[in-house]
Amino acid sequence: MRSVTRFALLASLIAQTLAPTAMAQADRWAGDGGLPAFYQWNKAVPERPGTMLRTEVVSDAAALPAAGRTERILYSSTHWRDAARATTVSGIVYFPKGKPPRGGWPVIAWAHGTTGIADVCAPSFMARSPRDTAFFGHWLDAGYAIVATDYEGLGSPGVHPYLNYRSEGIAVLDAIRAATRHYRQLSSSRIMTMGQSQGSEGAIAAAYLAPTYAPDVRIRGTVATGLVARTANTGGAHQVAVPNLYVDAADYGNSAYEILWFLGTAHALDPAAIRPEDYISDAGRAMLEKAQTTCMGGLRSYAKDIEMTVARLYKRSIDDLEVRAAAETAFPDVHVPTPVFIGTGLADADAQPAKQYNFASAMCAAGTRVQLRYYAQATHGSAVERSLADAPAFAAAVMAGRAITDDCATLAPPPLSQEAAHP
Numbered sequence: 001m002r003s004v005t006r007f008a009l010l011a012s013l014i015a016q017t018l019a020p021t022a023m024a025q026a027d028r029w030a031g032d033g034g035l036p037a038f039y040q041w042n043k044a045v046p047e048r049p050g051t052m053l054r055t056e057v058v059s060d061a062a063a064l065p066a067a068g069r070t071e072r073i074l075y076s077s078t079h080w081r082d083a084a085r086a087t088t089v090s091g092i093v094y095f096p097k098g099k100p101p102r103g104g105w106p107v108i109a110w111a112h113g114t115t116g117i118a119d120v121c122a123p124s125f126m127a128r129s130p131r132d133t134a135f136f137g138h139w140l141d142a143g144y145a146i147v148a149t150d151y152e153g154l155g156s157p158g159v160h161p162y163l164n165y166r167s168e169g170i171a172v173l174d175a176i177r178a179a180t181r182h183y184r185q186l187s188s189s190r191i192m193t194m195g196q197s198q199g200s201e202g203a204i205a206a207a208y209l210a211p212t213y214a215p216d217v218r219i220r221g222t223v224a225t226g227l228v229a230r231t232a233n234t235g236g237a238h239q240v241a242v243p244n245l246y247v248d249a250a251d252y253g254n255s256a257y258e259i260l261w262f263l264g265t266a267h268a269l270d271p272a273a274i275r276p277e278d279y280i281s282d283a284g285r286a287m288l289e290k291a292q293t294t295c296m297g298g299l300r301s302y303a304k305d306i307e308m309t310v311a312r313l314y315k316r317s318i319d320d321l322e323v324r325a326a327a328e329t330a331f332p333d334v335h336v337p338t339p340v341f342i343g344t345g346l347a348d349a350d351a352q353p354a355k356q357y358n359f360a361s362a363m364c365a366a367g368t369r370v371q372l373r374y375y376a377q378a379t380h381g382s383a384v385e386r387s388l389a390d391a392p393a394f395a396a397a398v399m400a401g402r403a404i405t406d407d408c409a410t411l412a413p414p415p416l417s418q419e420a421a422h423p
Contacts, residue, residue, distance in 0.1 A: 027271050029263055030159045031118030031292045035125060038090075039155045041074060045086035049170075050177025050214070051076040053088065061127035066137035068097035072124050075178035077152065078213075080167035090155035091175045092124035094136060094146040095185065101143070104187035106399050108139055109176050109219075110148040111168060111195030111202030113226065114257070114296050117264045121295040122155030123148060135384050142392065145186050149175040151202070153264075159271055162264025163198060164329040165229065169205025173214040176206075190399050193222045194391075196384050197351065200224035200342075207336050221398030222336070223391045225343040225383045227356040230330040237365035239358045240413045255308045256299040259287045262313075266321040269328055274321065281315040284308065334359070335366040339404040341394040342370065343387030345378030346414055353414035364408035372407050374414055 041053055053074045063070040071093050079085035096105055115121040128136065136146055149171045153160030161167035172193060180188040195203030207222045259280075267274050280288050290302050302308075340363060344356045353374070360372045371394060375386040397404060 027159055029267060029271075029276055029288070029292070030153065030157070031116070031121075031263075032157050034118070034120040034293065035122070035155060038072060039074065039119070039122070039125075040157070041088045045088060046076045047086060049076055049078045049086070050174040050181065052178045052182040055182070058092065062092060062124060064094055064128060064133060064136055064140070066097075066133075066140040067094040069095040071095075073175070073178060073182075074156075075174060077174040078170055080152065080161055080164060080170055087152060087158070088156045089149060089152055089171050089174065090122055090124050091147065091149040093148070093179055093183065094140060095183075096140045096143050096145060100185040103190070104185055105143060105145040106187050106190035107176065107180065107192070108144045108146045108395075109172050109191060109193045109203070109206065110136075110146050111172050111193065111199030111206070112148065112151075113195075113197030113199050114162075114260065115154065116295040116299065117153070117160045117162060117260055117291055118293050118295065119155055119157075120293065122150040124150050124155060126295075131381060131384060135388070138388055138392075144395075145179075145183075147175050147179040147186075149202075153268075159268045160264050161268040161329070162260050163201065163228070163230075164265065164268065165201050165205040165331050166209070166329070168198070168202030169209040170213060172202050172206035173210060173217050176217050177214065189218050190220065191218060192220050192395060192398060195222075195224055197226040197228050197380065200227045201229040204229060204336060204340060205331070207338050207340070208331065208334075211337060219338050220401075221339045221341065221394065221404070223341045223343070223387065223394065225345075225387050226348060226351050226380045227342055227344065227359055228351045229359050230326065231332070231334050231359065231362055232326065232330060233333045234358070234362040235334075235365035237358075237361040238413075239361060240354045242352055242354045242358070252303040252308055253300040255284075255287060255303045255310050255313050256296065258310050258313055259284070259291050259299070260296075261325075262318070262321075263288075263291060265325050265329060266318070269324060279314055279316055279318060279321075281313060284313040284315075287313060333366060334363045334368065336363060336368040339369040339371070339394070339398055339406065341387075341391055342372045343375060343383050343391065344372065344414065345375050345380060345383035345386065347377050348380040348383060350380040357411075357413050361411055364406070364411055369404050369406040370408055370411070371404065372411060
């Protein structure tokens with residue numbers, strides 16, 4: 001009898017230690033599958049987070065012309081909610097051309113914007129957009145290596161915890177650990193985080209979490225554009241009114257974001273209890289199914305084709321989910337120990353400039369050193385490129401250990417929203 005009990009206990013421990021493939025793939029709505037075998041890890045996951053599991057040289061569309069070498073990576077990490085649960089995360093590393101300097105190339109840990117919840121939306125699997133290709137090219141030419149995580153559940157099995165600061169930050173930090181431990185050409189002391197949109201939250205979260213989750217990772221500063229981040233703890237900071245995101249009932253693109261929010265934010269809180277079939281309407285079922293295999297651009301187009309609005313997506317109130325999600329996935333406070341640069345487009349229709357200002361204002365009140373730059377007529381996407389007017393000087397200063405002069409004493413709300421610039 002005891003031997004049977006020991007066997008059962010051993011089996012239970014093995015199930016918890018192995019890659020989360022079996023449990024994660026049981027979730028019908030995780031968007032799993034469609035990727036090469038590289039992304040699957042069927043052995044025991046090392047207990048040490050940030051352990052490199054495998055790498056492969058990339059010569060397909062995911063490579064960059066400005067990179068001397070591109071390698072896809074798979075590494076160990078920690079589940080955002082359960083510190084005892086090891087998981088796997090994929091990503092990609094871009095190396096500059098030429099020989100590394102003494103001490104290794106400085107590292108930019110990149111956190112990407114919204115791509116979807118399906119595994120096939122993992123950025124390491126896809127070609128980079130023209131914008132990202134040019135943006136990454138600037139930093140590679142300047143001698144920075146780029147370590148870019150896919151995040152938990154994108155590429156690797158399981159639900160992608162969308163807009164969950166802790167999940168994103170952990171994935172970024174363990175990508176840094178895995179890459180700097182594995183590649184001697186990379187500096188382990190000159191590191192900064194950088195991200196856009198969803199990734200702006202991930203980049204800030206990595207710097208926020210580093211002292212407690214990864215004190216071995218020495219982050220110098222953070223660059224965030226198209227800031228998407230939330231906290232209820234504003235510390236009495238000045239706040240301005242934010243427009244209603246869903247004021248236009250015919251803005252079908254919002255329902256694409258909404259289905260990702262439901263699956264990746266709300267459903268991910270408790271996949272067994274928060275079931276899509278209990279909340280998503282019969283009409284919205286088409287969006288639910290489409291999100292399993294389709295990335296953000298295609299999902300937005302599909303929502304427009306079927307005229308799916310946010311109002312039609314649900315069959316019951318989600319007020320309880322919104323309250324719970326806000327409590328469990330937003331920053332509990334916004335004191336970041338290292339400087340943060342924010343680039344905000346004044347024509348940003350996806351992450352309103354007012355909301356970006358409010359988060360920056362809260363960070364200032366919490367004692368974070370913040371530089372905030374507004375870019376006239378820049379959109380959510382074009383703020384990335386426009387930030388190159390200021391972000392390189394910020395990066396050079398923090399990498400060199402120079403003091404950063406912040407804008408907190410003179411921080412001003414954005415002027416009225418602007419029309420986007422047209423080429």
